[in-house]
Amino acid sequence: xxxxxxxxxxxxxxxxxxxxxxxxxxxxxxxxxxxxxxxxxxxxxxxxxxxxxxxxxxxxxxxxxxxxxxxxxxxxxxxxxxxxxxxxxxxxxxxxxxxxxxxxxxxxxxxxxxxx
Amino acid sequence: xxxxxxxxxxxxxxxxxxxxxxxxxxxxxxxxxxxxxxxxxxxxxxxxxxxxxxxxxxxxxxxxxxxxxxxxxxxxxxxxxxxxxxxxxxxxxxxxxxxxxxxxxxxxxx
Numbered sequence: 001x002x003x004x005x006x007x008x009x010x011x012x013x014x015x016x017x018x019x020x021x022x023x024x025x026x027x028x029x030x031x032x033x034x035x036x037x038x039x040x041x042x043x044x045x046x047x048x049x050x051x052x053x054x055x056x057x058x059x060x061x062x063x064x065x066x067x068x069x070x071x072x073x074x075x076x077x078x079x080x081x082x083x084x085x086x087x088x089x090x091x092x093x094x095x096x097x098x099x100x101x102x103x104x105x106x107x108x109x110x111x112x113x114x115x116x
Numbered sequence: 117x118x119x120x121x122x123x124x125x126x127x128x129x130x131x132x133x134x135x136x137x138x139x140x141x142x143x144x145x146x147x148x149x150x151x152x153x154x155x156x157x158x159x160x161x162x163x164x165x166x167x168x169x170x171x172x173x174x175x176x177x178x179x180x181x182x183x184x185x186x187x188x189x190x191x192x193x194x195x196x197x198x199x200x201x202x203x204x205x206x207x208x209x210x211x212x213x214x215x216x217x218x219x220x221x222x223x224x225x226x
Contacts (some may be wrong), residue, residue, distance in 0.1 A: 042216030107160040
């Protein structure tokens, strides 16, 4: 099966600019996650979708970050305006509904964002 | 709330010697536990998982982990390190979502 697709692979922007990342999960996976991985740290959950609804966005900095999954398939994560501390790898993952606890997720390769 | 502590940020071993990466967890319930590996500039790959079946779990590439409830530990081991094992390893606990530890960087010396 095809894996989780993410684009772009790399992005460099200046602070205060905006940026968007795209994720296409594995076909049939109802649950989609966005994680932020800062250099030297483990991934941190930003937002979890079940189909097109938000399950958990408690760690999403909502003053600058937004995410959507309008049709319950693809998702976009946006940062506006970006700050230097947003430099990180943004990982998308997906899982079948209700199976993450037993089977984990499948992760995409991530988007490496550098804010200068 | 669930959490994970990886006790070593860096581990260095010689090729052919055993590997031990330590992980302690905290969970209100009987959690699922995972180990993921991340090679440089690559995505996260699932090594193995514990989901309340056998306490000794075997994964890919010769890795295994033992779930010890009394010690709230889930240490990752491999009998003989290979150069290709050099990577960052994450211990993960899951009740309803995956929570990652800070990671352990494994260095393998020739």
